[in-house]
Amino acid sequence: MSAETPVQSAGTFTRLRLRFRDWRGTRPFWAGLFTLLGGIPIAYFPYATLKLGHMSLAMATTAGAGSLIIGVLLVTLGLTMWFQQATRVFAGVAAILLALVSLVVSNIGGFLIGFLFALVGGALALSWAPGEPPVEADGDRETAADPGGEGIRKSLPGDVPGEPALPHETGDGGEADGGVRAEIRDGGHRVG
Incomplete structure (x- = not known):
């Protein structure tokens, strides 16, 4: 598989694995898993019968x-964290x-297993x-923050050709350099 190969041409297992990874990344997956696994021994051990020989x-x-109530609630909370x-x-x-x-x-x-x-x-x-x-790098798609897809950035003074920069953005040469030269020249203090 090369870098140009689309994901759709990958196998079924790879697609399912990538979908699961995307799903897992948008929620507290490990928190839900640990909580769910903590509820199982808490609910199981009081009802278990262990055989040691005869x-x-x-x-x-x-x-x-x-114990059963606590275990079931922990399993439910683990699933709640996921969904x-x-x-x-x-x-x-x-x-x-x-x-x-x-x-x-x-x-x-x-x-202590379920507790931990x-x-x-x-x-x-x-x-x-x-x-x-x-x-999104693609400007054609609409997003929630930018419904028109045109871009949100506003022009700042000094961005438009012919428009002067603000006084605190000019240095010695009148360039828009954020006043870095003025700060250095006056010992690190900004000149108004």
Whole structure:
């Protein structure tokens, strides 16, 4: 594949991978994943029966219902982080609080595994910020910031030929250099 090859000619796996990467980049993906993974052991361990040879080890406790609720809520918050990015702060705070409550309610937070995953997921959700939208190099497309596609830049004094620059933008020779020469000449102080 060369640099000129369009993405459409790539294989199905490559297209799906690129679409997933674009989707993942617009939301707190890792925060949702860690929160979701934190809810699974918290909800699972109170109901699990472990077999050690011929011996069964049951973890059934009176806090099983609380563990199930906390685990399901953490999984729901993880999915919310993925599909409702606007609620990421609420979901992050709720995940951290539920992780702390799981220490007391559900077998030390799913044997610390679920607690740590949910805590990291909540912290990642709080720290995530949406990125800047990419700037379109093509002037033909309409964007939300520039509906006409003409460009937003206004001309400044000194940009138009024949129009004088502002006094603070001229140096010794009358050029529009931002007053750099005047500042250097007077010991770094700007001359009005």
